[in-house]
Amino acid sequence: MSPLAExxxxxxxCVLSGCLGSLLGLGGGTFxxxxxxxxxxxxxxxxIGASVISVVAGSAAASPRYLDxxxxxxxxxxxxxxxxxxxAIAGALLAGHLSxxxxxxxxxxxxxxxxxxxxxxxxxxxxLAVPDDPIADALSxxxxxxxxxxxxxxxxxxxxxxxxxxxxxxxxxxxxxxxxAISGLLGIGSGAMKVPAxxxxxxxxxxxxxxxxxxxxxxxxxxxxVVYLQRGDVVPLLAGAVALxxxxxxxxxxxxxxxxxxxxxRAIFLVVLLIVSVQMLLRGLA
Amino acid sequence: MKAAPxxxxxxARQVALVLRIGGGLGAALVxxxxxxxxxxxxGGWLHGSGVDPLGGDxxxxxxxxxxxxxxxxxxxxxxxxxxxLAATPAAGVVAAGCTWLRARRAWLAGVAVVVLLLLVLxxxxxxxx
Numbered sequence: 001m002s003p004l005a006e007x008x009x010x011x012x013x014c015v016l017s018g019c020l021g022s023l024l025g026l027g028g029g030t031f032x033x034x035x036x037x038x039x040x041x042x043x044x045x046x047x048i049g050a051s052v053i054s055v056v057a058g059s060a061a062a063s064p065r066y067l068d069x070x071x072x073x074x075x076x077x078x079x080x081x082x083x084x085x086x087x088a089i090a091g092a093l094l095a096g097h098l099s100x101x102x103x104x105x106x107x108x109x110x111x112x113x114x115x116x117x118x119x120x121x122x123x124x125x126x127x128l129a130v131p132d133d134p135i136a137d138a139l140s141x142x143x144x145x146x147x148x149x150x151x152x153x154x155x156x157x158x159x160x161x162x163x164x165x166x167x168x169x170x171x172x173x174x175x176x177x178x179x180x181a182i183s184g185l186l187g188i189g190s191g192a193m194k195v196p197a198x199x200x201x202x203x204x205x206x207x208x209x210x211x212x213x214x215x216x217x218x219x220x221x222x223x224x225x226v227v228y229l230q231r232g233d234v235v236p237l238l239a240g241a242v243a244l245x246x247x248x249x250x251x252x253x254x255x256x257x258x259x260x261x262x263x264x265x266r267a268i269f270l271v272v273l274l275i276v277s278v279q280m281l282l283r284g285l286a
Numbered sequence: 287m288k289a290a291p292x293x294x295x296x297x298a299r300q301v302a303l304v305l306r307i308g309g310g311l312g313a314a315l316v317x318x319x320x321x322x323x324x325x326x327x328x329g330g331w332l333h334g335s336g337v338d339p340l341g342g343d344x345x346x347x348x349x350x351x352x353x354x355x356x357x358x359x360x361x362x363x364x365x366x367x368x369x370x371l372a373a374t375p376a377a378g379v380v381a382a383g384c385t386w387l388r389a390r391r392a393w394l395a396g397v398a399v400v401v402l403l404l405l406v407l408x409x410x411x412x413x414x415x
Binding site: 007046057067222236247 | 339346
């Protein structure tokens with residue numbers, strides 16, 4: 001394949017991964033690294049370098065719509081970014097000292113654990129009591145979110161908007177530190193860990209979790225990107241092609257989130273996580 | 287200070303605007319860099335001759351930026367776009383922090399400052415690698 005065809009193919013595939021990444025709150029990197037390494041045979045470290053840039057680009061493309069439509073919780077995002085950015089710095093610094101096979105194995109294991117966690121907690125938790133949380137109260141993290149959008153038959157759309165309370169912020173911060181470390185280590189947004197942390201531990205609605213994860217991913221990715229850029233692990237043209245595809249895909253994905261049923265979103269998320277984790281584990285352990 | 291149900295919260299519109307501007311500018315620079323690179327070495331891209339533009343030999347460091355731009359290297363333009371993209375979320379945090387400061391939400395503004403300090407630390411540690 002000529003470099004031009006390769007760049008065009010990478011950009012096209014990244015449109016799809018950016019769309020899925022934005023829709024699922026993963027940030028796209030979860031798919032970009034496996035695609036670049038498994039399908040295009042690129043070096044793992046260079047794939048991660050390109051991925052961190054695409055993660056930031058995808059977040060910047062998708063998040064404005066999520067903020068405008070009230071899906072993303074800005075206060076929760078910035079609060080949790082303290083933990084994710086700390087973790088990302090540690091992870092990015094550590095990545096320079098780990099072997100490629102170790103990176104594959106860690107990547108696959110992290111995704112598999114996230115998928116299992118989501119699978120174990122699939123039931124709707126509406127109506128369950130949410131424990132009080134002094135940190136969430138002090139920072140006014142509680143909010144309102146759109147649970148579903150339904151057509152009325154007259155062409156108009158009705159939104160089911162409900163208030164939600166945030167809980168277990170300390171647990172969320174702990175989980176986000178780990179998510180940030182994985183993000184820096186593997187060049188992914190770590191939405192696969194952030195979404196379950198917000199959805200399962202902090203009890204945010206799934207759509208608020210994915211939208212807030214998308215917003216956070218940009219800042220976490222920026223912390224990692226600085227380290228990768230300083231270290232010279234970024235091929236500009238590769239990163240550029242990946243970023244452009246991701247931006248286009250993320251914009252498409254952000255439009256789909258409002259109309260996508262929450263359960264369908266969770267099901268897609270699970271299937272994708274399982275497939276990618278198996279592929280990466282096979283590569284790492286082979 | 288709570289927003290109406292479904293409406294954007296305080297600071298959300300400002301952050302969204304910053305992200306749109308930064309994301310758009312970064313993507314435009316990346317696109318321009320790719321176009322310049324293709325114009326410079328389109329033949330190599332079509333036939334696969336010369337240095338692989340996606341290979342390990344084409345990596346660039348942050349410190350290569352100024353020299354690369356000075357010599358009109360297409361990779362440096364793409365790198366500048368990547369840097370703008372990487373700086374955009376930090377600018378979003380600045381916008382959120384300023385909004386919260388104006389709204390006298392000191393705790394949230396403080397959290398935003400901590401995030402920005404951590405990003406600066408990332409740059410310092412990355413440079414020391």
